[in-house]
Amino acid sequence: MSPVSLLLLVLPLVSAQTYHWGPCPTPKVQPGFNLQQYLGRWYEIEKLPASFARGQCIEANYALRGDGTIRVLNSQFYKEKVRTAEGTAVVPDLREPAKLGVSFSYFTPYSPYWILTTDYSSVAVVYSCTDILHIFHVDYAWILGRSRFLPPQTVNYAKQLLVSEGINIFRMKATNQTGCKD
Numbered sequence: 391m392s393p394v395s396l397l398l399l400v401l402p403l404v405s406a407q408t409y410h411w412g413p414c415p416t417p418k419v420q421p422g423f424n425l426q427q428y429l430g431r432w433y434e435i436e437k438l439p440a441s442f443a444r445g446q447c448i449e450a451n452y453a454l455r456g457d458g459t460i461r462v463l464n465s466q467f468y469k470e471k472v473r474t475a476e477g478t479a480v481v482p483d484l485r486e487p488a489k490l491g492v493s494f495s496y497f498t499p500y501s502p503y504w505i506l507t508t509d510y511s512s513v514a515v516v517y518s519c520t521d522i523l524h525i526f527h528v529d530y531a532w533i534l535g536r537s538r539f540l541p542p543q544t545v546n547y548a549k550q551l552l553v554s555e556g557i558n559i560f561r562m563k564a565t566n567q568t569g570c571k572d
């Protein structure tokens with residue numbers, strides 16, 4: 391099968407995601423990333439659309455497990471219910487501590503989870519990109535906050551950082567964090 395016909399087969403599968411021609415951008419990540427300080431709860435402020443997180447009140451909680459892996463507990467309010475998903479994050483290469491991998495099932499490979507910047511106490515910018523057939527790439531980006539709402543200047547700063555790293559944020563959307571419990 392030619393690469394183009396293969397591409398036509400896979401495109402519908404990824405149409406809920408954001409895909410672009412060409413290889414993944416290679417953004418800089420947070421220097422000297424400190425995982426310990428990053429643990430805990432983060433609220434999703436804005437993101438590039440992802441089929442697995444369409445709901446409201448989206449948040450993620452990161453905690454160290456005894457085996458050194460990181461437990462990722464995602465939760466969202468979708469279709470009248472709180473839905474949670476537990477995953478695992480790892481640091482595949484200790485020389486690059488800001489480049490995590492996250493997986494939500496034994497059967498799926500780790501997806502990149504790169505912390506481009508964070509101050510640990512208010513905002514984090516996370517990027518994930520996967521090359522497909524060296525023809526195009528699928529990417530996700532998240533602006534996370536330690537609170538459900540961030541000042542617009544902080545959100546703009548995060549977006550400008552993504553843009554300056556060559557990431558297309560045209561489809562970026564705010565996550566609804568109004569009327570959430572707690």
Ligand SMILES: *[C@@H]1O[C@H](CO)[C@@H](O)[C@H](O)[C@H]1NC(C)=O
Binds near residue numbers: 446566567568569
């Ligand atoms: C956000 O969610 C609240 C509570 O479900 C709802 O009342 C509100 O209309 C939503 N806002 C938007 C912009 O969708």
